[in-house]
Amino acid sequence: MASEAITYATMTWQEQLPVLQVLVPFVAAPLLVTIGHKGLAWPLTMLASAISLIVSALLLAQVIDGSVISYRLGGWAPPLGIEYRVDAANAFVLFLVSAIATLVLAYARASVAAEIPREKHTLFYTAFLLCLTGLLGVTITGDAFNVFVFLEISSLSTYVLIAEGAHRDKRALTAAYDYLIMGTIGATFFVIGIGFLYMATGTLNIADLAERLSTQTDSRTVRAGFAFVVVGIGLKVAIYPLHLWLPRAYTFAPSVVSVFLAATATKVAIYVLLRFMFTVFKPAFLFELQTLEFIILPFAVIAMFAASFIAIFQSDFKRLLAYSSIAQIGYMLLGIAFLSSTGLTATIVHLFNHGITKAALFMAVGAYALRAGGSFMDNIAGAGRTMPWTSAAVVIAGLSLIGVPGTAGFISKWVLVQAALEKGWWPVAILIVASSLLAVIYVWKVIEALYLAKPLEGGATREAPLSMVIPTWIAALASIWFGFSTGVTLEAAEAAANGLMNGVR
Secondary structure (H helix, E strand, O other), X not given: OOOOEEEEOOOOHHHHHHHHHHHHHHHHHHHHHHHOOHHHHHHHHHHHHHHHHHHHHHHHHHHOOOOEEEEEHHHOOOOOOOEEEEOHXXXXXXXXXXXXXXXXXXXXXXXXXXXOOHHHHHHHHHHHHHHHHHHHHHHHEOEHHHHHHXXXXXXXXXXXXXXXXXXXXXXXXXXXXXXXXXXHHHHHHHHHHHHHHHHXXXXXXXXXXXXXXXXXXXXXXXXXXXXXXXXXXXHHHOOOOOOOHHHHHHHHOOHHXXXXXXXXXXXXXXXXXXXXHHHHOHHHHHHXXXXXXXXXXXXHHHHHHHHHXXXXXXXXXXXXXXXXXXXXXXXXXXXHHOOOHHHHHHHHHHHHHHHHHHHHHHXXXXXXXXXXXOOXXXXXXXXXXXXXXXXXXXXXXXXXXXXXXXXXXXXHHHHHHHHHHHOOOHHHHHHHHHHHHHHHHHHHHHHHHHHOOOOOOOOOOOOOOHHHHHHHHHHHHHHXXXXXXXXXXXXXXXXXXXXXXXXXX
């Protein structure tokens, strides 16, 4: 256990923040069903999410200096008791998830009203809160088996949320089913890996696991556990070539669900991968196995190019963004593969920057779906003139996706190139730049449809509601703001990266 940890058991409400982070949305979910009032579903969900955002901001402020908070559930000390443990790495992710959830819910009201039958609104928002609970729980828990439990809570609710898209397109059902099968396989692999680690150490507490595994790096049981955990989480991350569930899930889910999942779900999975690779198994173990250099790095580079090439040829804006997400996951994995503080900083800051950028783009897609009846290039043709505010936000977020200087996306890729040059891997640095040029092609394809194509009959004729435009612009402007004001994001990412590289939790 880390000696510098601040231990919270049962004290003042300020010191209950770690458990409130998960408890608020978790309690709000059944409360919605109990009340059963459709008119209260959205306000209560929005309130719970906003409280989670405030809690995550307070937690981040406490640990950004490198401190660690240990919260003992029920007052039982770890490793026997379950522990919530907060450091810079997971506080950063907690803030991202709760901020995106709050922004998405501000955007959701008009979109959900158009895409989900009114009688299902209460259950829809209940599933959303359970998904949020699962993602926050996965991020904050200090217990390996709890990671699996919360992962299943988020996954099961996600399958339901994706299937809700069947009201507009029946293919959402097969997309949800495909995700269910792949997600179940991933979860099974992950829990088998946890079983192997428990067999080798007799503990499930992450900090205790790290301490006990440090003397068992030659154990075949430990190495088998490592392999199962990486493959299991790899499916959740959508590591190439374990990504096949993602494009259909993002494409056919309701617009609100696509926004939330694209901005948060894979980011939380990346965090879990980081936590197990660098806290549980330690960098020295990764150096010894050379897993990152010979497996993760090649697949990361392939994803950067293959997914970008596929995105170029998509005729559906939503599906284009889905394949773009797979390419961006490649950048995050590449940062991990460098096995350096700079590389991890690039991964963590890109995790945040890509989250806000994709949130803006998918929210714009939802606006087009509402006004133009779909997200195909034919549907959005000429929308730059009929939906000028939404389309301008697409241009800004698109520039961030490419990595144009002055945007958040540029900061991520700049730090990633620095990490490559630090290692002396200049060919990889060139590949990073080259793959970014592919993003220029598919982003230009969208801009061309919006501003240069002739509108088709039945296309968008008026701007989206302000309740959708304002959150879209908040996310778009955030991608500019964090391109110039990098203090908070880079400081938090560097603190998280240094903690992970030192194997401290």
